[in-house]
Structures are given as structure tokens and as C-alpha cells.
Amino acid sequence: MKWQFKPGLPIYQQLVSIMKNSIANGTYPAGAKLPPVREIAMEAGVNPNTMQRAFATLEQEGLLYSVRTSGRFVTEDQNMLNNLRKDLSGDYIRELVSQLTQLGMSREEILAAVSEWIQKEDK
Amino acid sequence: MAIFECRQLTKRYGSTTALDHIDLSLEPGRIVGLLGPNGSGKTTLIKLAARLLTPSSGQILIDGEVPGPETKAMISYLPDREFLPEYMNTRQLLNLYQDFYADFVPARAEEMLSSLDIRPNIPVRKLSKGTREKVRLILTMSRDAKVYMLDEPIAGVDPAARDYILKTIIGNYEPEALVLISTHLISDVESVLDEAVFLKEGHIVLHKSVDEIREEHGMSVDDYFRDVFRC
Numbered sequence A: 001m002k003w004q005f006k007p008g009l010p011i012y013q014q015l016v017s018i019m020k021n022s023i024a025n026g027t028y029p030a031g032a033k034l035p036p037v038r039e040i041a042m043e044a045g046v047n048p049n050t051m052q053r054a055f056a057t058l059e060q061e062g063l064l065y066s067v068r069t070s071g072r073f074v075t076e077d078q079n080m081l082n083n084l085r086k087d088l089s090g091d092y093i094r095e096l097v098s099q100l101t102q103l104g105m106s107r108e109e110i111l112a113a114v115s116e117w118i119q120k121e122d123k
Numbered sequence B: 001m002a003i004f005e006c007r008q009l010t011k012r013y014g015s016t017t018a019l020d021h022i023d024l025s026l027e028p029g030r031i032v033g034l035l036g037p038n039g040s041g042k043t044t045l046i047k048l049a050a051r052l053l054t055p056s057s058g059q060i061l062i063d064g065e066v067p068g069p070e071t072k073a074m075i076s077y078l079p080d081r082e083f084l085p086e087y088m089n090t091r092q093l094l095n096l097y098q099d100f101y102a103d104f105v106p107a108r109a110e111e112m113l114s115s116l117d118i119r120p121n122i123p124v125r126k127l128s129k130g131t132r133e134k135v136r137l138i139l140t141m142s143r144d145a146k147v148y149m150l151d152e153p154i155a156g157v158d159p160a161a162r163d164y165i166l167k168t169i170i171g172n173y174e175p176e177a178l179v180l181i182s183t184h185l186i187s188d189v190e191s192v193l194d195e196a197v198f199l200k201e202g203h204i205v206l207h208k209s210v211d212e213i214r215e216e217h218g219m220s221v222d223d224y225f226r227d228v229f230r231c
Helices: A011-024 A037-044 A048-060 A078-102 A107-122 B042-049 B069-074 B090-100 B106-115 B129-141 B159-172 B186-192 B210-217 B221-228
Strands: A064-067 A071-074 B004-013 B016-026 B031-035 B057-062 B075-078 B147-151 B178-183 B195-200 B203-209
Touching: A011 A048, A011 A078, A011 B210, A037 A048, A037 B159, A048 A064, A078 A107, B004 B042, B016 B042, B016 B203, B031 B042, B031 B186, B031 B221, B042 B057, B042 B147, B042 B178, B069 B075, B075 B129, B090 B106, B090 B129, B106 B129, B106 B159, B129 B147, B129 B159, B159 B186, B178 B186, B186 B221, B195 B210, B195 B221, B203 B210, B210 B221
Parallel strands: B031 B178, B031 B195, B075 B147, B147 B178
Antiparallel strands: A064 A071, B004 B016, B004 B057, B195 B203
């Protein structure tokens, strides 16, 4: 897992999105138990209070839940995990489309270029 | 209640004013960066809290008390220069710390030293600069203190040693303690801080949470610092 932070955004927000990616890509699969806050903060090189704030945000969104005395877990709700993947992929697609639009490509050209690229990649 | 409090704290050296009527209140359970260029008053403030200096006027209070033997017992202080006797090896240093500080946890220090492969019979003078810095930090963080004051803990070490030092701080402070880190290497410590205190020519020009600064100004604390202190 990469813990790198961009300058212009609050660190806790960046932790939230790194954790979301880790959940979506299966680093932390459905139902998995997360390491304690301090341990994960140490690995990331961030303040434990900031990590705690990121976890609280993910709990509010329903992606994590706490069980008293036994720890913090990833949700087992497959619907929620599918939606998470959709949200995250939406961000990447939005970024890609905006970059390609800036290059002067039309929607049709972008679609054609993406499907051509995928076909090439498959061979 | 604030564990570290300054009220109109002033320190003069002859005609030079190092700290000029500063008010500051820091809560326990936080990691605070004391940030400022050279000569801004960082070390003076830390030395006043450690009672290596006394105020010219105003007050500094640690857990409500004027600095003295009681406050020294609850502050774990890492000075900005070499202070360990060079002839001692780490085994002797552990004994020294145990004799001086009731809250020293030798097992914690031993575990960290052995994970770094620092053998107990090697004298300090034979260790590299980076390793000495780590040994000093390990001793400092192996106390169950209420306040940790780290004066330039990462100055002059390589990036790997710096990462080790920052992780050691995060992994070992008491959750109810205050950690005060003075540095001018802001980008290196930014992600471990709750709050930043900017000192400029003896005045506090800013005291805010790191994420507040990032949110309000759309830049890192390091970039914001360069903006505030632009020459």
C-alpha cells in the first residue's frame, strides 16, 4: 500500500481515499479485521488522531464497523462494496475524460480510443 | 485542561528579545509541531519548559505547575545537541536512565535497541551520527512521560533514519501525553502532526491544526510556511 500525500488536501481526506482503494482492491476484503489505529498510523507515518478521524469517516459512511472489544472490520455488505468500486472508478473515468477532452478529443473519439486500447491490451 | 501553558511569556538575552509576550495553550493527547526558522525562539521556549532557562517575565506552566523538579519528572526532553556521555555503552545508558527517571521502561528501550542491532557493549562514541540520534530518541521515548519535548529530532539524519525516528515517535508516546516537536524541516514531520505553531522573531504567528491549514489555504503546511516566512 502506498502512503503518499498531496500538498493541497487535508491528510485525513487522503487517508480516507487510500483506505477506500485498499478496501475496493481487496487489500482489506469484506469482513476483514483492520489493524489497530496506532499500528496502521505508524505504517503510514501519520498522526494516530488523523488516522482515527479517517476511520470515523469510513464508519459513518458504513464501509467500516466497530465491535466493542474485538476491533474494527470491513463491511460485509456486497452492495456497498460494489457501489464503492463504482464510485472510485467514476473518479478515474472523470479524470481520464477531462484530460482527453482537453486534448481536443470528442466523446466518440474517446470511446473509440479506449475500446481500441483495451483490445490491443488483450492480445 | 492545558498541559503546557504560556502566559505573556518573555525571554530576553541582554538587549535581544528571544520570546516576546507569548500566549500558548497546548492540550494533552496531541502531537504539536513547533515550527520556525533559525533564531525564531523554538529552543528558548523548550529550554524554559525544561527549566534550563527562567523567564524574564510572564509565566510558563506544565500541568499547572511552574517548572521545577516535579515538572522535570513528567517531561521527557530530547535536547538539540549531543548530551550522552560518549564513553558509556547502551547498557550503561539504560541503567543511567533507570536511576534518573522513575517512569523509564527499560524493556521498551531494550526491544527497540535490539531491533536496530545495537549491541549493548558498544560505547556511544563508536556509533554513527544517525545511530546516536536513534539511541537518544529511543531513550527519550522509553519514558512514560506526560510531555515529550523533542528539539530538532530529525536534523542531519538520512531519510531512512528520519522515517525510523518518526515511526518511533508515533509508536511509543503515551496516548494521553503531549508531544512537542521543534523543527524547521516541516515537510518531513507534517503528516505526524495534529497542530502547528509558527514562531517568528519571538512571536507566535499561527497556531492551527495541520488539516485546517491544508483545507483553508489549499497547500501543505510546508508551502504555507514558506509563504509566511518569505524573505
